[in-house]
Amino acid sequence: MSAPPEEASRREKESRQNQTKPRQTAESSWFKIPAPLARLFKKFPLLTYPPNELPARSPKSRDVASLYVFISDQDALRGLPSFNPSCLKWQAFLRLAGVEFRVVSSNNHASPTGALPFLIPPAKLNDPKSQTPIPFNKLEQWGLDNGTSKLPNVxxxxxxxxxxxxxxxxxxxxxxxxxxxxxxxxxxxxxxxxxxxxxxxxxxxxxxxxxxxxxxxxxxxxxxxxxxxxxxxxxxxxxxxxxxxxxxxxxxxxxxxxxxxxxxxxxxxxxxxxxxxxxxxxxxxxxxxxxxxxxxxxxxxxxxxxxxxxx
Missing domain, CATH: 1.20.1050 (Glutathione S-transferase Yfyf (Class Pi); Chain A, domain 2)
Structure with a gap:
């Protein structure tokens, strides 16, 4: 896990300027990585892997959509809010739009796009593509198309x-x-x-x-x-x-x-x-x-x- 989990969902905005060179800061230098770990990272740098397949525990068919978010397993079963702003944003939006869905505990590594949230629509008979994952940057339109409530267009x-x-x-x-x-x-x-x-x-x-x-x-x-x-x-x-x-x-x-x-x-x-x-x-x-x-x-x-x- 090489970035704050919600950082991945920032891809819905325009790309920012090229990253500046790393700097040490006055208030945050107290959390320097220990020297042994620093040497380990130099020998074995972090790698970015391609998007993963869907989680193995993903059921093959559903009557309702499944939204994969950062949340504990217990809170997911109760449908409670995610503790991650990028996930909670879409969780709240889909509820406001009147979309019926369940939440599933997940992480960025389990997402086909490498970022949470993503949604798997309910299965449709004789339509193998009906459960193609919906990435976060397409959730707004999907929610508007599939919800029961009409939301304003600002x-x-x-x-x-x-x-x-x-x-x-x-x-x-x-x-x-x-x-x-x-x-x-x-x-x-x-x-x-x-x-x-x-x-x-x-x-x-x-x-x-x-x-x-x-x-x-x-x-x-x-x-x-x-x-x-x-x-x-x-x-x-x-x-x-x-x-x-x-x-x-x-x-x-x-x-x-x-x-x-x-x-x-x-x-x-x-x-x-x-x-x-x-x-x-x-x-x-x-x-x-x-x-x-x-x-x-x-x-x-x-x-x-x-x-x-x-x-």
Whole structure:
């Protein structure tokens, strides 16, 4: 696992600028990889393998679609929200669109495209292609075509600026909070490290890879040579404030009568940031979101629509 799991789903956006040379940062140098592991990586560099076949446990036929996401097996059986924003975004969107589906615990390595989420449609009689996997970048159209609810089509010119707030400032704050904040190491380990291996050396390696990839993405996105938590959280506060202003007193963004994909995208961050069950120790991002009651209420409305038993 050489990158934060949700990083793979960033392919739905335009390619970013060429990656800058690796830098050491002031606040994140404390998680340097141990020297023995560094020497091991030099001898045996990480490889990127081609997309995998579908998981062997994938059933051959289904009455409903299956959405493969980051989630524990227990939570998948209960249909609960994924702990990964990129997966939760599409999980919420499909529910808002009125698509009947089940969730399956998975990881990037099990995805045919190398990224989660992906969806396998329900089987159709005498149609072997009916269960061709749907990658995340085609889920919006598939959901609109197969859902029972009509969702609004928000003009792209309205979306671009506000999507940038989510994709850069808020995402950077999420990456720092989960991957780089020392106080939240336990949350990171519980979600992404411990489930992969009982070996301490493997866990140490995974932890290093996740943190290094998060640090790289933050510096690349910000264009600054060092990760500075104060700057990251200040930028996130400005982004949330701008979103609160555009939402105003309306229930949904852009004066839409019903929630759209944008509402699902914001929810994928605010819900996880406000989710007390995750056990956040560094609560700075949680406290920032709490400063904007309209965004908290927006999260609650989406939760009520998608998971009423949790609201």
């Amino acid at each position: 003009p792209s010119r309205k979306l671009e600026a506000y999507e940038a707030l989510l994709d850069h400032r808020i995402r950077a704050a999420w990456l720092y909070t989960l991957y780089l904040s020392p106080l939240n190491s336990g949350v990171l380990s519980h979600l992404y490290v411990a489930p992969n291996s009982a070996s301490q050396i493997v866990r140490t390696t995974i932890l290093y890879q996740l943190r290094h990839a998060a640090e790289t993405e933050i510096t690349k996105s910000s264009g600054k040579p060092a990760v500075n938590s104060t700057t990251i959280y200040d930028s996130a506060r400005e982004a949330f404030e701008a979103l609160a202003v555009v939402l105003g007193s309306d229930p949904w963004f852009f004066e839409s009568p019903t929630p759209s994909l944008f509402d699902a995208t914001l929810f994928s961050y605010t819900h996880l940031i406000l989710d007390e069950s995750l056990g956040w120790e560094d609560r700075r991002l949680n406290e920032i979101v709490q400063e904007f009651p309209s965004l908290v209420q927006h999260r609650d409305r989406v939760l009520q629509r998608c998971w009423p038993s949790l609201a």
